[in-house]
Amino acid sequence: MNKVILTVVGVWLIALSFLLLKPKPKFSSKSVAPIIAYVHGDSLHSGMNLITELEVTLQKNVEQVDSLLKTEAAPLQQEAQELVSYANSGSASEDEIQIAQQRVYEIEAILQQMQAEASKNVQLQEQTMQTTVSAFLNKVLSEYAEENNIDLILNWGLSGEGVLYGTEPYNVTAEVLEKLNSTE
Structure with missing residues (x-):
């Protein structure tokens, strides 16, 4: 009889230990259902005043950079055109043609460098x-979700989910990540 009781107690202790030491899932089916909402990201993008204002500012800046680039490039382009015309005139010596070509x-x-700097400037503004x-x-x-007790807000639309x-x-x-690394 003692062996039976001891065996039952032993099995019970093993089962209890297993249940206590078994990792608990982060979420269970008995937990309160999360509040999930979604937005149409495309509509946010097209309707958000901040984006509209920033895009207008960016466009103005691009136009200013383009105008400045054209202004700075014009004398260089003029000089290059004059050099090509002189070299093709027939009155230039071989040495003068080489100097003009150089x-x-x-x-x-110089013009390529100016263009690259302008492009980098625009990319920085976009970023x-x-x-x-x-x-x-x-x-x-974050504020909206907290005010309305929303747990997750998803993006849905052409801009991606x-x-x-x-x-x-x-x-x-x-x-x-821990699970991924433990199964390697």
Whole structure:
């Protein structure tokens, strides 16, 4: 009889230990359902005043950079044209043609460098605009979600799908990463 009781207690302790030591899932079917909402990202993009204002500013800046580039390039282009005309006139010596050709190459390099700097400037402005919009969108979505008890806000539309906002309990990145690394 003692052996039976001891066996039952032993099995019970093993089962209890297994249940207590078994990792608990982060979410269970008994938990409260999350509140999930979505937005049409395309509509946000086309209807957001900040984006419209920043795009107008960017367009003005691009036009200014283009105008400045044309103004700075005009004398160089004129010089290159004069050198080509002189070299093709028939009155230039071989040495003068070589000097003119070398100067035209220098002018082309200068113009390419000016164009590259202008393009880099515009790219930097676009990146700044995207960073500004992203920070503003994150702030407003976070506030809106907290005010309305929303756990997840998804983007749905032609711009792509994805999570725009999520509360911390639904961020399982660390757990998934741990699981991925434990199965290698």
